[in-house]
Amino acid sequence: MKTLKFKDSGVLWRLATTYGPSSDWALRGGTDICTYTRSVLIGIFMVLVVIAGGSLAGAIVIDTLMFWAFRLMTVGPMEMGTLAFLGTCLFMFATVWVGVTLIFDTVRGGVRRIRNMAPAEPGPVRQMYRAWKDKYCARVIFGDDSAS
Numbered sequence: 001m002k003t004l005k006f007k008d009s010g011v012l013w014r015l016a017t018t019y020g021p022s023s024d025w026a027l028r029g030g031t032d033i034c035t036y037t038r039s040v041l042i043g044i045f046m047v048l049v050v051i052a053g054g055s056l057a058g059a060i061v062i063d064t065l066m067f068w069a070f071r072l073m074t075v076g077p078m079e080m081g082t083l084a085f086l087g088t089c090l091f092m093f094a095t096v097w098v099g100v101t102l103i104f105d106t107v108r109g110g111v112r113r114i115r116n117m118a119p120a121e122p123g124p125v126r127q128m129y130r131a132w133k134d135k136y137c138a139r140v141i142f143g144d145d146s147a148s
Contacts, residue, residue: 004033008142015043021114032137042114050107061099068092
């Protein structure tokens with residue numbers, strides 16, 4: 001089977017190593033095209049999940065902030081009192097802080113959980129897949145000076 005050479009500085013490499021289940025050191029020694037493609041596709045999926053989750057969480061946070069901003073503008077700090085005005089501003093700040101923290105912690109935990117999964121014992125299906133992969137999936141080597 002022919003060995004393919006890819007650059008390790010491209011977007012697909014970053015998708016596979018940063019957001020996908022494969023780590024940088026695991027792909028450096030070389031892998032096969034099937035594993036690399038699967039890592040890139042999982043990386044693309046993770047980026048889409050992060051964008052969708054961030055958009056949803058952002059919409060929830062912005063909706064909450066707009067409600068309190070509208071309340072501040074209509075009622076005003078003079079009628080609410082200084083303590084209530086400061087409490088409302090503190091609540092708005094805490095909502096943004098908690099929203100951003102939850103988004104980043106969830107994404108970081110998901111990526112860490114995927115990377116730390118223990119490999120399963122090879123059963124008959126896995127052995128058949130490994131034999132098929134060795135036969136049909138080309139070997140891939142990564143490097144800085146290689147052409148894609």
